[in-house]
Amino acid sequence: xxxxxxxxxxxxxxxxxxxxxxxxxxxxxxxxxxxxxxxxxxxxxxxxxxxxxxxxxxxxxxxxxxxxxxxxxxxxxxxxxxxxxxxxxxxxxxxxxxxxxxxxxxxxxxxxxxxxxxxxxxxxxxxxxxxxxxxxxxxxxxxxxxxxxxxxxxxxxxxxxxxxxxxxxxxxxxxxxxxxxxxxxxxxxxxxxxxxxxxxxxxxxxxxxxxxxxxxxxxxxxxxxxxxxxxxxxxxxxxxxxxxxxxxxxxxxxxxxxxxxxxx
Amino acid sequence: xxxxxxxxxxxxxxxxxxxxxxxxxxxxxxxxxxxxxxxxxxxxxxxxxxxxxxxxxxxxxxxxxxxxxxxxxxxxxxxxxxxxxxxxxxxxxxxxxxxxxxxxxxxxxxxxxxxxxxxxxxxxxxxxxxxxxxxxxxxxxxxxxxxxxxxxxxxxxxxxxxxxxxxxxxxxxxxxxxxxxxxxxxxxxxxxxxxxxxxxxxxxxxxxxxxxxxxxxxxxxxxxxxxxxxxxxxxxxxxxxxxxxxxxxxxxxxxxxxxxxxxxxxxxxxxxxxxxxxxxxxxxxxxxxxxxxxxxxxxxxxxxxxxxxxxxxxxxxxxxxxxxxxxxxxxxxxxxxxxxxxxxxxxxxxxxxxxxxxxxxx
Numbered sequence: 001x002x003x004x005x006x007x008x009x010x011x012x013x014x015x016x017x018x019x020x021x022x023x024x025x026x027x028x029x030x031x032x033x034x035x036x037x038x039x040x041x042x043x044x045x046x047x048x049x050x051x052x053x054x055x056x057x058x059x060x061x062x063x064x065x066x067x068x069x070x071x072x073x074x075x076x077x078x079x080x081x082x083x084x085x086x087x088x089x090x091x092x093x094x095x096x097x098x099x100x101x102x103x104x105x106x107x108x109x110x111x112x113x114x115x116x117x118x119x120x121x122x123x124x125x126x127x128x129x130x131x132x133x134x135x136x137x138x139x140x141x142x143x144x145x146x147x148x149x150x151x152x153x154x155x156x157x158x159x160x161x162x163x164x165x166x167x168x169x170x171x172x173x174x175x176x177x178x179x180x181x182x183x184x185x186x187x188x189x190x191x192x193x194x195x196x197x198x199x200x201x202x203x204x205x206x207x208x209x210x211x212x213x214x215x216x217x218x219x220x221x222x223x224x225x226x227x228x229x230x231x232x233x234x235x236x237x238x239x240x241x242x243x244x245x246x247x248x249x250x251x252x253x254x255x256x257x258x259x260x261x262x263x264x
Numbered sequence: 265x266x267x268x269x270x271x272x273x274x275x276x277x278x279x280x281x282x283x284x285x286x287x288x289x290x291x292x293x294x295x296x297x298x299x300x301x302x303x304x305x306x307x308x309x310x311x312x313x314x315x316x317x318x319x320x321x322x323x324x325x326x327x328x329x330x331x332x333x334x335x336x337x338x339x340x341x342x343x344x345x346x347x348x349x350x351x352x353x354x355x356x357x358x359x360x361x362x363x364x365x366x367x368x369x370x371x372x373x374x375x376x377x378x379x380x381x382x383x384x385x386x387x388x389x390x391x392x393x394x395x396x397x398x399x400x401x402x403x404x405x406x407x408x409x410x411x412x413x414x415x416x417x418x419x420x421x422x423x424x425x426x427x428x429x430x431x432x433x434x435x436x437x438x439x440x441x442x443x444x445x446x447x448x449x450x451x452x453x454x455x456x457x458x459x460x461x462x463x464x465x466x467x468x469x470x471x472x473x474x475x476x477x478x479x480x481x482x483x484x485x486x487x488x489x490x491x492x493x494x495x496x497x498x499x500x501x502x503x504x505x506x507x508x509x510x511x512x513x514x515x516x517x518x519x520x521x522x523x524x525x526x527x528x529x530x531x532x533x534x535x536x537x538x539x540x541x542x543x544x545x546x547x548x549x550x551x552x553x554x555x556x557x558x559x560x561x562x563x564x565x566x567x568x569x570x571x572x573x574x575x576x577x578x579x580x581x582x583x584x585x586x587x588x589x590x591x592x593x594x595x596x597x598x599x600x601x602x603x604x605x606x607x608x609x610x611x612x613x614x615x616x617x618x619x620x621x622x623x624x625x626x
Contacts, residue, residue: 013438013555014574025441036556094416098408121555122437125416130372130404139486140372142401145549158490162550163397164501165310166494172487182556183549224413224450230443233435236581236600243593243606250605251615254587255623257603261585263507263531263564264623 001054001112001152003045004105005078006132007038009062009069010122018232025230034069037117039076039187040180044147045115046077047185052152054112055079059104061089061097067203075190075198082108086207091220094123098131100218103211105136113150113157114177118143129179139176145183297428299387300451303329306379306393306403307340307351307359310370314340314350316504317394317459322355324421324462325392326469328430329357331423334389335473339382341375341480343368348475355465358473364480369492370398372405374483380409388452390430392421395456396503407454413447414454417559419461419582420444430455438555439578459503460561461582495550500534502551507533507564510553510580511541514569514590514609518546523613524568530620536560536580538570554579568609572597589613 011030019026045056058073060066061084070081084104092100105114114133119126126142133140145167146160155174160167162181172178190198208218216222242253258264303325308315318338325336335357340348343365351359362378383391383406391406393399395417407414420433424446430453432445447453495501502508509528511521521535528535537551553560555575565583570576572588572595580586581600588601589609598604605612 011437013440014578016437016440018441025437094404094414095407095411123416124436124438125404126400127404127407127414127416130401131408134376134405134408140401140405141487142372143397160493161397163492164503164550166492166550168489169491169493170487171490181549182552224407224411225415225445225447227443227445228431230436230441233439233442233581236586237602239586239598239600239602239604241593241598241601241604241606245605245607247607247611247615248619250589250607250612251619254603254605254612254616255619257585257587258564258620259623261564263585264620 001049001052002110003048003054003056004108004111004114005038005041005045005056005058005073006101006114006116006128007042007058007060007069007073008035008120009033009060009066010035010120013121016122018230020232023229023231032065032068034072035117035120035122037119037121037180037182039117040182040184041115041117042073042076042078043185043187044180045113046188048113048147048150052150057082057108059084059101059108061085061092061100061104063090064205070203071198071201072190074201075194076188077194081201081203083203083205084211085205088208088215089219091223092218093223093225094125094127094131095224096218096222098128098135099222100211100213101128102132102135103213104206105132107206107211112174114138114175116177116179118179118181126179129177133177136177139172140178141170141172141176142179143181144178145181147184295449295451297389297451300389302334302337302388303332303390304337304339304388304392304452305356306391306399307338308394308396308398309340309342309345312342312344312346314345314347315394315396316464317396318351319354319464320459320462321392321394321457322351323464324457326355326465328390328421328423331425332389332428337388339379341367341378352471352473352475353468355469356473357471359475360478361475362478362480364483366483366485367480369489370402371485371487371489372401373485373487374480375402376405376409377483378480379406383410383452389428391452391454393456395458399456403454403456410452411450412452412454413450414456415445415447416456418455418457421455421457421462429453438575439559439581458559458561495548502534502536502553502558502560505534505560505562507531507566508536508553508560508562508583509533509566509568510536510538510570511547511568512538512570513540513544514571515541515546521547523609527566527613527617530617531564533562533564538576539573567597567601568613570597571595572600
């Protein structure tokens with residue numbers, strides 16, 4: 001079986017700020033990491049591979065330094081990785097990203113399950129997974145919290161997809177795409193051997209010319225949406241802090257506020 | 265040509281006979297935006313019940329429709345939906361109700377096909393859906409099918425009246441920045457909107473329209489729906505709740521979630537949890553508030569024994585009113601709290617429950 005995992009290198013989002021004067025992103029000194037949600041996708045792919053055999057292929061679209069993220073995934077146990085990188089891919093929104101990744105997956109060839117994190121921690125859109133599934137015309141299950149059973153003979157996978165008030169139990173035919181949430185598993189740490197393998201691994205880079213994509217459908221040009229402004233979130237009004245109050249007094253303060261705000 | 269072909273062109277270079285070519289079709293970027301008019305709201309129903317987020321969207325859509333001088337259409341998919349007419353009084357000028365047994369329960373393939381077909385036929389300039397698990401999975405596929413721009417999880421919507429552009433504002437980078445996004449050359453302009461941010465209309469809308477039932481041509485679905493299992497620990501889910509009471513590591517053990525449940529029950533609210541409480545196995549992941557859990561914006565958020573890691577704060581700081589109780593005066597949660605109490609939750613909360621009960625009785 002072939003499991004394709006899509007990963008993204010993201011900045012540590014807790015460190016990203018907007019310069020309030022220029023309204024531009026301050027990226028300097030912000031460490032990069034593998035999108036945390038993608039680690040659940042990697043782990044699940046590794047679990048499935050260990051059970052059913054085959055290979056785990058990781059792909060990432062990004063600048064050349066995104067290769068680091070792929071090395072990390074190899075150190076966890078992925079068999080190989082491909083970096084999708086070209087200046088013409090830069091500035092892609094979710095439409096153009098899904099299109100480009102789908103083209104890369106087609107080039108990889110046959111596959112059984114594509115796994116992605118539920119969303120990337122920087123953009124938080126949760127749109128690229130379903131977008132890839134749509135471009136490849138395959139079924140999808142999003143926000144998967146449990147893989148129940150993969151039947152390699154029937155070529156189906158049954159799983160639990162998370163909803164606000166519970167879970168849907170679904171059965172999908174292979175090939176399909178799933179997006180993963182934290183509850184699914186506990187991502188493993190890289191082993192020492194994995195780290196050595198990752199260090200030596202050759203990571204091919206596929207560019208625009210390798211994918212047979214159209215220039216007007218990739219990158220900024222191929223993106224229907226445009227960011228026109230970024231700004232810091234409005235600060236919350238300064239609150240009141242009560243220290244050294246008796247519990248009964250504290251309860252009154254809270255209840256008064258709730259009454260005042262009509263929340264009781 | 266197959267219907268599923270999206271003109272990606274991948275077939276052309278790999279054809280061994282060089283037999284394939286793709287004619288330059290009229291690209292979506294060359295569309296004439298003036299042919300596209302009206303605002304659509306995807307009306308989300310679950311087990312026949314129209315979801316409250318839909319009414320919020322209709323409230324927001326009315327405001328936009330007034331500025332653009334266009335009608336609002338609610339698009340409802342299902343088979344046995346209760347009170348589709350409620351969409352009219354909630355703000356819709358018309359309701360398109362695609363009725364089919366195969367659409368009774370949500371399935372991303374038949375739903376996205378039905379909506380994409382309707383969009384291609386009727387050309388709305390704006391399509392909105394709620395940023396729920398359903399809305400986000402569904403509209404992401406619809407946007408690819410119709411080659412539209414889609415902005416996720418918006419917290420603010422406005423229009424540039426002159427250019428007829430939807431101004432879509434949303435948080436990114438874990439809530440550390442806000443971005444305003446437009447879709448200048450593609451139609452429709454699509455967005456999912458965070459539940460609880462928009463307000464439903466205060467007064468019923470005097471709609472002149474009606475509910476039009478439409479047939480769908482036998483939609484196919486490769487995904488087999490086997491069952492729905494309700495989360496037994498959440499009577500009220502945190503994404504829809506007006507009040508959330510959240511417990512953190514300060515609860516010390518899972519049994520103490522009873523305190524959280526007690527207060528939540530009294531306030532008609534839902535139970536939330538910090539990441540550390542979930543990771544400790546004290547409560548189900550579906551209760552987790554924060555970057556790796558759910559982003560919420562209720563009217564009232566009460567954090568008890570929650571220190572307030574940045575990942576937690578980004579998931580709840582857009583709540584209307586925040587109350588925090590924590591022993592540590594330096595806990596970051598106090599930075600976003602409207603009322604902070606430095607104290608022991610085990611002492612404060614029982615008193616608070618007493619106090620609220622007393623006030624409710626009088």
